[in-house]
Amino acid sequence: xxxxxLATSGGRFLAxxxxxxxxxxxxxxxxxxxxSRALKPPTPVRVWHRATTQAVKQVLGGRHxxxxxxxxxxxxxxxxxxxxxxxxxxxxxxxxxxxxxxxAVGSPGAARAVGQACGANPIPLLIPCHRVxxxxxxxxxxxxxxxxxxxxxxxxxxxxxP
DNA sequence: AGTTCGGACCGTT
DNA sequence: AACGGTCCGAACT
Numbered sequence: 366x367x368x369x370x371l372a373t374s375g376g377r378f379l380a381x382x383x384x385x386x387x388x389x390x391x392x393x394x395x396x397x398x399x400x401s402r403a404l405k406p407p408t409p410v411r412v413w414h415r416a417t418t419q420a421v422k423q424v425l426g427g428r429h430x431x432x433x434x435x436x437x438x439x440x441x442x443x444x445x446x447x448x449x450x451x452x453x454x455x456x457x458x459x460x461x462x463x464x465x466x467x468x469a470v471g472s473p474g475a476a477r478a479v480g481q482a483c484g485a486n487p488i489p490l491l492i493p494c495h496r497v498x499x500x501x502x503x504x505x506x507x508x509x510x511x512x513x514x515x516x517x518x519x520x521x522x523x524x525x526x527p
Numbered sequence: 528a529g530t531t532c533g534g535a536c537c538g539t540t
Numbered sequence: 541a542a543c544g545g546t547c548c549g550a551a552c553t
Binding site: 442444467477 | 535537
């Protein structure tokens, strides 16, 4: 699998596609160095990538993505997929705590495991792990860097004045 | 009001 | 067996 660059106002993301759909999305600077990009991707991937690009730009603008590419989440465990499914139900502008997500997937007390699952999220932005905060409205962590988390939340209309 | 400490909790490697 | 994007209460400042 070979990453395809995705240019935005916030920098160049990288997107990986499997035969099933979008499998991974990496923030600018993270992930691998050079997307060599010698050969043109097969047609379905180009179509998916257009959808991904549009969706990423919409989320960066604080808007709800209208169309998503198919997401390949087969890499996750059952618990992780349950968490990711719960994350996708959080609308822009809304937030949940790790503990709330734990309860939502039927494992109250698994707040830390939810944090792990968020960190393992292969498709940030489209699976909005940035909308999960620590208890009491505290920021919590973010694999992609807390600056991104702050930026995305601010774009979705949050007052971050701690 | 804010901070730190200690234990408990659960899925993953 | 050890580690986390946690949580909560207690004991501080």
